[in-house]
Amino acid sequence: MENPSRHERLANRIAFILLELTKSGAISRRELAERFNVSERTIYRDLNRLGAFVTCSSDGVYRIASQNEQKDALPTLASLSEKTGLQKLLPSADENALQKMLTAIEYNRITILPLPPEALHSEQHRSLFSSLEKAISACQVCVVHYKGKSRVLHPYRLMNLKGVWYLAATDADLMIKAWRISAIEWLDVKKTTFVPDTDIHDYLDTEDDAWFSLKKMEVTVEVLPAISQYFERRNIFPQQKLINKAQDGTLTLTTKIAHRDQLFSTLRFWLPNVRIISPVAEADAFITQLTQYISLLTQEKNAIADNVSQGNA
Numbered sequence: 001m002e003n004p005s006r007h008e009r010l011a012n013r014i015a016f017i018l019l020e021l022t023k024s025g026a027i028s029r030r031e032l033a034e035r036f037n038v039s040e041r042t043i044y045r046d047l048n049r050l051g052a053f054v055t056c057s058s059d060g061v062y063r064i065a066s067q068n069e070q071k072d073a074l075p076t077l078a079s080l081s082e083k084t085g086l087q088k089l090l091p092s093a094d095e096n097a098l099q100k101m102l103t104a105i106e107y108n109r110i111t112i113l114p115l116p117p118e119a120l121h122s123e124q125h126r127s128l129f130s131s132l133e134k135a136i137s138a139c140q141v142c143v144v145h146y147k148g149k150s151r152v153l154h155p156y157r158l159m160n161l162k163g164v165w166y167l168a169a170t171d172a173d174l175m176i177k178a179w180r181i182s183a184i185e186w187l188d189v190k191k192t193t194f195v196p197d198t199d200i201h202d203y204l205d206t207e208d209d210a211w212f213s214l215k216k217m218e219v220t221v222e223v224l225p226a227i228s229q230y231f232e233r234r235n236i237f238p239q240q241k242l243i244n245k246a247q248d249g250t251l252t253l254t255t256k257i258a259h260r261d262q263l264f265s266t267l268r269f270w271l272p273n274v275r276i277i278s279p280v281a282e283a284d285a286f287i288t289q290l291t292q293y294i295s296l297l298t299q300e301k302n303a304i305a306d307n308v309s310q311g312n313a
Helices: 006-024 029-036 040-048 077-084 095-106 123-138 198-206 228-233 260-270 280-312
Strands: 026-028 054-056 061-064 140-146 149-161 164-170 176-180 184-193 217-223 241-245 251-257 274-278
Touching: 006 026, 006 029, 006 040, 006 061, 026 029, 029 040, 040 198, 123 140, 123 149, 123 184, 149 176, 149 198, 176 198, 217 260, 228 251, 251 260, 260 274, 260 280, 274 280
Parallel strands: none
Antiparallel strands: 026 061, 054 061, 140 149, 140 184, 149 164, 164 176, 217 251, 217 274, 241 251
16 A cells, blocks of 8 residues: 555644544644654644644643634744744753843843844835745745746745845745845735645754755764864754764764755865765865865966066066
């Protein structure tokens, strides 16, 4: 028997959720995730499809909403901190710890300096941002003029990656890409709707860079002890994972990339204390690129020296 499609799996989950809500009046997001062997984020989106029919408590339990409950209730502080990454900054991330941290920030006992943000303060950008958020909520097809070309997009999410705002959307080939908000010249939101791909939503939950691709290449990198502390302190490579730490402090890491240029620029910054272990083809390509760069610098240096010599003659 063939495996059910993702749409069939979604329909099965929704049907089960509705039956459980009707029968017991409440259901746990965590229990649903365990039952269907999916992430809580996937269940969160499933439940959001039910709109105003359900409401969520702070402990992740969903119930049938009463008529006077708002459709878009304000999120809890804990939920907001989890989705913005604030939770990862704290040793403890319960509601009380978050309240204390906000108080400490207000009275200058704690300072958090974010990456320098991209400025999107013009009226055009504010209107564009609001229109895109509404289009995402309603699953509406968008036509944008982007870098001189008209493109038809299926918008999935607005994402701030390293201080820059992007629209995560699929193009005419249904390829997920990051479209820089500040480069969108105009927007036309159509009445036509589309069915979001749950696999793309799951992928975006794990993405930490603007090089989008559902088919990424895994690269293994060695980091020498002289700089290993920086890679242990935080992720420097995209989707970085620690594989091994040797007794001398040498790290073996993996990273997942959409294109070699995504990795090579970072590697150059940390030379000579990093090298690619595998794939061998990527290691060779990086060495070739460095050799060409050194050759170019040598040629420029020699040309400058010749000009100086001729000028002194």
